[in-house]
Amino acid sequence: MSNQMVVMQPQPVMISRDSDQWGSRVCDCCDDVPECCFAYWCFACFTCIKAKTYGECLCLPLLDFCGIIPPITMSMRVSMRQRYGIKGTMCNDCLVATFCRACVWCQMSREMKARNLPITLVGARNL
Template identity: 75%
Template structure:
């Protein structure tokens, strides 16, 4: 008979008050007028900054310009990735349609979502026993 001691360290848990829906609608650009104006007047700069804030390469959204088709693959993939990361319901078909026909609104919505769901993590040191 062997004596086995199992020690389990406490694991951090994350409780989210967010739902499985977008925090704002696609046309809620007036919720943040300065950001909406920035997206309208300098869309390329705006998308690059938002991609960096999301953790992607700064210039990644510029590839949408050079892709030959009508569907912007980078915008669609970042939107889909964000839905998966935050547990937001939706479909790739919906992401495709919105990314194709409402690209500035999509980027503004993603920016608002990142701001709303920004989780600041604080590590607290406990005293050693």
């Protein structure tokens, strides 16, 4: 008779100590003037860099320029709300993405900076 032992590794758990609200409002561009200026003067470059920083394809935001409602801006905003546990609605995301696109990207950039979560392995040993 053989005894079989099953060892399960602990799974990572993310506990957010941040708020369930955006760290800044859509029109708080003066909170980070260099980012705001970069977004104003070279919006396409700014959005591509921020999408890459967020972990998406570098050229993905360029698809926004094909229609009235920017699908990439809206989906990035929804994704960011879900990742960081921010309350909101898709209707609100659609409205601000359509009418305040540059400000929304600046807000998302500020949020990524504010909520930059370093990954720490607890109990890991160097071998």
